Amino acid sequence: MIAEIGAFLFALGLVASCVQAVLGLRAGARADGAAASAAAAQVASVAFASAFVLLVICFARSDFSVAAVAANSHSAKPMVYKIAATWGHHEGSMALWCVISSLAGLALASFRGGLTAPMWSAALGVQGLVTLAAAAYTLLLSNPFARLAAAPLEGAGLNPLLQDPALALHPPMLYLGYVGLSVPFSLAVGALWTRSFGPEVAQAIRPWALLAWSALTLGIGLGSYWAYYELGWGGAWFWDPVENASFLPWLIGTALLHSAIVTARRGSMMGWTLLLAIAGFGCSLLGTFLVRSGVLSSVHAFAVDPARGVAVLAMFAGAVGGALALFAWRAPLLPAPAGFVVLSREGALAFNNFGLAICTGIVLIGTLYPLAAEAVSGRALSVGAPFFNSTFGPLAGLVLLVAPFGPLLAWRRGDARAAVQVLLWAGIGAVLALGLGLAFRGGAAAALGLGVGTWMALGTLAYLWRRAGPGPGKTVRLLGAPLAVWALAAAHFGAGVLTIGAVAQASFRFEHSVSLAPGEAVQFAGRGLRLLRVESIEGPNYDAQRAVFSVSAGAREQSLHAERRRYWTSDSPTTEVGILSGLWGDFYVALGEPAPGAQGQLGVRLYFNPFIAWMFGGIAMIGCGGALALLSLVRVGQRKRVALGQVAAVP
Amino acid sequence: MTKRGRRLIGVGIGAIMLSLAAFLTLRGLSGSVTYFYVPSDLSTGAAQGRLIRLGGLVEAGSTKREGSDLIFVVTDGAARAQVRFAGEPPDLFRENQGVVAEGRLRPDGVFVAERVLAKHDESYMPPEVAKALQAKGVWRGPTKVAP
Numbered sequence: 001m002i003a004e005i006g007a008f009l010f011a012l013g014l015v016a017s018c019v020q021a022v023l024g025l026r027a028g029a030r031a032d033g034a035a036a037s038a039a040a041a042q043v044a045s046v047a048f049a050s051a052f053v054l055l056v057i058c059f060a061r062s063d064f065s066v067a068a069v070a071a072n073s074h075s076a077k078p079m080v081y082k083i084a085a086t087w088g089h090h091e092g093s094m095a096l097w098c099v100i101s102s103l104a105g106l107a108l109a110s111f112r113g114g115l116t117a118p119m120w121s122a123a124l125g126v127q128g129l130v131t132l133a134a135a136a137y138t139l140l141l142s143n144p145f146a147r148l149a150a151a152p153l154e155g156a157g158l159n160p161l162l163q164d165p166a167l168a169l170h171p172p173m174l175y176l177g178y179v180g181l182s183v184p185f186s187l188a189v190g191a192l193w194t195r196s197f198g199p200e201v202a203q204a205i206r207p208w209a210l211l212a213w214s215a216l217t218l219g220i221g222l223g224s225y226w227a228y229y230e231l232g233w234g235g236a237w238f239w240d241p242v243e244n245a246s247f248l249p250w251l252i253g254t255a256l257l258h259s260a261i262v263t264a265r266r267g268s269m270m271g272w273t274l275l276l277a278i279a280g281f282g283c284s285l286l287g288t289f290l291v292r293s294g295v296l297s298s299v300h301a302f303a304v305d306p307a308r309g310v311a312v313l314a315m316f317a318g319a320v321g322g323a324l325a326l327f328a329w330r331a332p333l334l335p336a337p338a339g340f341v342v343l344s345r346e347g348a349l350a351f352n353n354f355g356l357a358i359c360t361g362i363v364l365i366g367t368l369y370p371l372a373a374e375a376v377s378g379r380a381l382s383v384g385a386p387f388f389n390s391t392f393g394p395l396a397g398l399v400l401l402v403a404p405f406g407p408l409l410a411w412r413r414g415d416a417r418a419a420v421q422v423l424l425w426a427g428i429g430a431v432l433a434l435g436l437g438l439a440f441r442g443g444a445a446a447a448l449g450l451g452v453g454t455w456m457a458l459g460t461l462a463y464l465w466r467r468a469g470p471g472p473g474k475t476v477r478l479l480g481a482p483l484a485v486w487a488l489a490a491a492h493f494g495a496g497v498l499t500i501g502a503v504a505q506a507s508f509r510f511e512h513s514v515s516l517a518p519g520e521a522v523q524f525a526g527r528g529l530r531l532l533r534v535e536s537i538e539g540p541n542y543d544a545q546r547a548v549f550s551v552s553a554g555a556r557e558q559s560l561h562a563e564r565r566r567y568w569t570s571d572s573p574t575t576e577v578g579i580l581s582g583l584w585g586d587f588y589v590a591l592g593e594p595a596p597g598a599q600g601q602l603g604v605r606l607y608f609n610p611f612i613a614w615m616f617g618g619i620a621m622i623g624c625g626g627a628l629a630l631l632s633l634v635r636v637g638q639r640k641r642v643a644l645g646q647v648a649a650v651p
Numbered sequence: 652m653t654k655r656g657r658r659l660i661g662v663g664i665g666a667i668m669l670s671l672a673a674f675l676t677l678r679g680l681s682g683s684v685t686y687f688y689v690p691s692d693l694s695t696g697a698a699q700g701r702l703i704r705l706g707g708l709v710e711a712g713s714t715k716r717e718g719s720d721l722i723f724v725v726t727d728g729a730a731r732a733q734v735r736f737a738g739e740p741p742d743l744f745r746e747n748q749g750v751v752a753e754g755r756l757r758p759d760g761v762f763v764a765e766r767v768l769a770k771h772d773e774s775y776m777p778p779e780v781a782k783a784l785q786a787k788g789v790w791r792g793p794t795k796v797a798p
Contacts, residue, residue: 339657358668513719
């Protein structure tokens with residue numbers, strides 16, 4: 001019964017979002033009835049959220065008469081993973097998509113901000129359309145509430161690799177990012193629809209771009225961290241199509257939140273900001289298409305269904321095509337480009353935007369090229385890390401090279417000489433890092449990468465130093481600085497740290513495969529690794545072979561263990577790696593197959609992953625920067641409303 | 652500086668970046684893409700020495716160890732290729748299952764793999780492998796592959 005009520009609520013949500021779309025767009029043209037659309041958005045969000053809760057209950061109760069539960073859950077699973085299984089597969093994740101999209105509609109309905117009534121209601125209408133499309137797709141092509149004619153006694157179990165805390169959180173974060181970008185899209189289309197091109201549009205886009213982008217940052221970070229410790233391949237980023245699918249909207253989101261600053265502050269680059277808002281959600285849909293359709297060969301590939309791919313592609317074509325057609329239609333009405341000095345804050349931000357757009361283009365070309373090449377020449381091929389390192393690398397390097405100047409230049413007309421003086425020490429540090437990279441024989445590209453990363457990180461510190469002003473009392477002044485300063489510093493510093501980590505990881509990683517019997521030892525990365533014993537253990541729904549090692553560095557001995565698990569519901573074994581983390585690198589041990597022929601021998605893969613903690617730390621800092629910026633916007637908005645008397649001032 | 656001059660500088664910087672990107676992309680696409688082969692294609696010799704991906708089924712009973720190297724045979728039903736991999740195979744490596752190995756063909760006909768690709772999902776077959784096996788008539792899988 002629960003599943004039927006869920007399906008009914010879901011259908012109710014679909015109808016409500018249809019009402020929201022029609023009323024919102026009509027009101028956008030007629031300037032009345034926006035309140036009705038907002039009410040429909042409330043109904044839709046409540047309906048979708050309750051439907052999703054009911055779906056979670058089906059999973060928690062292991063109701064195997066529901067097809068999605070039978071296919072993706074198992075009664076022996078821990079409760080946390082039973083619940084996480086709700087969104088750990090296609091049907092459930094699409095339901096989550098609808099929930100987030102409708103909640104975004106609710107938030108849009110609740111906070112009008114400085115938007116004009118017609119524009120606000122048109123944006124609500126477009127958001128309703130987005131929800132409607134996703135809900136129709138979910139109900140028609142991947143209904144999570146579908147029943148089985150004969151319920152099995154036991155579920156098939158979730159892919160054991162996905163039974164992991166990071167991966168329980170990864171899909172919701174990623175979806176919050178993907179779907180969060182639908183709000184800037186709705187606002188942009190709403191603005192074009194109602195011909196509203198004031199700075200308040202960019203002001204309204206900013207918090208949403210920040211929210212979606214921060215969630216996307218953390219989602220990608222979690223996914224990459226999971227790939228690092230769960231897959232046992234030693235690396236964290238493989239330039240795989242599925243990874244690129246999440247990276248594309250992130251790059252566009254980065255460009256969008258910078259260009260929205262320019263538009264909100266200076267009123268320029270309006271058309272560009274709207275285009276980015278459209279492109280951002282377009283990339284989200286494209287990413288969903290690439291992941292779900294299986295057109296590209298990916299090491300992360302999921303079991304796929306071409307029919308679903310076609311439907312997502314149709315949504316992508318409809319959303320992006322429609323929005324771009326509207327943009328072309330309205331383009332003559334857009335405010336004329338004001339023009340600005342190259343050496344100014346807006347000049348630096350324009351450069352950043354252009355560079356990021358090119359970077360996105362490169363990743364897009366590299367991701368889609370195999371499809372095009374195969375269609376034209378019939379030869380299957382793949383584009384991997386060497387391509388992206390040699391193309392994306394230099395362009396991203398250029399963006400990072402200019403980035404530290406941005407915050408140091410004033411709006412309108414910046415003082416380049418003063419900026420260079422402030423950045424002098426950062427430049428010296430960057431050259432030193434470059435020298436170090438060459439000294440460790442990482443090659444010119446790696447050395448340049450390290451230099452650029454160091455430049456970005458130190459350049460941000462230099463910005464903070466200048467922000468603190470001359471003379472004593474620097475710390476006090478810095479601590480009292482606006483939240484926006486700290487947001488910028490955290491994100492830019494994080495970008496530098498991430499660059500150093502990623503470059504070191506790509507260029508200085510080394511690995512070794514060895515076969516060990518208990519008692520045998522091997523030297524690797526300056527440490528001795530001894531296999532003490534191999535034991536059999538049993539977990540809640542798996543049994544495993546656990547190898548216990550002792551790792552000695554000098555006089556220090558540490559214990560480390562790695563496992564090979566065999567889940568009862570799945571034939572394939574999975575690896576639980578052993579990692580000794582350090583600031584300068586991770587000592588990483590993964591178990592292989594027991595070597596055939598040699599009794600008692602255990603295959604062991606050893607990796608040394610230099611600076612990998614910097615990579616994940618950098619991503620975390622960038623995410624924190626985004627969250628701080630969002631908080632700062634909310635606080636500034638509150639203060640403004642207090643000043644306008646819309647909200648009672650707190651005494 | 653005049654407005655016109657400023658615009659020229661902006662356009663100039665943009666043009667330089669775009670052409671740099673175009674140059675790097677074209678160079679990358681001609682030089683660092685990895686072509687996909689099945690064992691039957693290897694006899695032409697065109698793949699000699701280049702980084703390629705070799706796909707097919709792992710032949711039953713062909714997996715063995717030589718020191719720390721893993722040796723196995725990849726087959727597409729028509730031809731076989733011996734693969735040598737200095738490392739541990741991924742978790743989902745199985746005889747009679749699809750595999751993609753990335754590496755180079757040595758002049759003596761042995762394929763030296765630098766990477767053996769793993770899959771998240773045991774029912775998943777790389778599209779190229781499935782397509783190639785279908786073309787050779789040795790595909791036994793349940794699903795049709797998307798065009």
